[in-house]
Amino acid sequence: MNTPRIYWLETRNECLRTLRMPSFALPALAFPLVFYLMFAVLLNRGSAQAGTYLLATYGVFGVMGAALFGFGVQVAVERGNGLLRLKRALPLPAGAYLAAKTGMALLFGLLISLGLLALAVTLAGVRLAPQQALLLVLINLLGTVPFAALGLYIGTVTTGHSAPAVVNLVFLPMAFLSGLWMPLTLLPGVLTQLAPLWPAYHLSQLTLKVVGQDAGQPIGLHLGVLALVTAVFMLLARARLAGAEA
Numbered sequence: 001m002n003t004p005r006i007y008w009l010e011t012r013n014e015c016l017r018t019l020r021m022p023s024f025a026l027p028a029l030a031f032p033l034v035f036y037l038m039f040a041v042l043l044n045r046g047s048a049q050a051g052t053y054l055l056a057t058y059g060v061f062g063v064m065g066a067a068l069f070g071f072g073v074q075v076a077v078e079r080g081n082g083l084l085r086l087k088r089a090l091p092l093p094a095g096a097y098l099a100a101k102t103g104m105a106l107l108f109g110l111l112i113s114l115g116l117l118a119l120a121v122t123l124a125g126v127r128l129a130p131q132q133a134l135l136l137v138l139i140n141l142l143g144t145v146p147f148a149a150l151g152l153y154i155g156t157v158t159t160g161h162s163a164p165a166v167v168n169l170v171f172l173p174m175a176f177l178s179g180l181w182m183p184l185t186l187l188p189g190v191l192t193q194l195a196p197l198w199p200a201y202h203l204s205q206l207t208l209k210v211v212g213q214d215a216g217q218p219i220g221l222h223l224g225v226l227a228l229v230t231a232v233f234m235l236l237a238r239a240r241l242a243g244a245e246a
Helices: 003-019 022-042 048-080 083-089 096-123 130-157 163-177 189-197 199-210 219-245
Strands: none
Touching: 003 022, 003 096, 022 048, 022 096, 048 083, 048 096, 048 130, 048 163, 048 199, 083 096, 096 130, 130 163, 130 199, 130 219, 163 189, 163 199, 189 199, 199 219
16 A cells, blocks of 8 residues: 555645635635735834734734634535545544545645735735744644644534534634734733733744734744644544544
């Protein structure tokens, strides 16, 4: 069995299949870019400081949405229509399905990150050193992992009909409460104090640290929280999937 080739083909086919789904691909790619145009370019009239802040946070917003919906909704739908049972019956490596989903989320994260960088530099007056731009993209890509784990768990406990609503109930409030749409200093004090509870806050602090607008907390704290979120939800999802197989 040519395992690397199987992983590659599964990932390629998953990416192509998802790109051909306008109901997922268009919102996932367009929403972060449209919001950036509205809030960083039009409403802030090209303020470079606001454009830089929102470049960092809307990148997180974009990759978080792609991972949560790509895993949460699609896994729930594929559980319901029997695709997961079919995958288990095929002579595929055990991790090929999840690897393909992860590759798809990484592709969308890369496209979103590059799109935002292009808008920030051309329309919002943002100036970044090449290493800063590269770090933002890398952090966004690595940041898909904890939200993929969370989305996978959601996909194992919901149905295809309920998954979009559940993902939105997690995604949108977390984005707002983590300071992705506006600086936390503009929110009530209690919400600012609760912000470190959300994984999106910690990922956004890493991207904001790259552009010098973070809250000054240790990098290790943010990495530790994101690693913990990944481990917890992966274990929970694995237990759910194992129970479904029994």
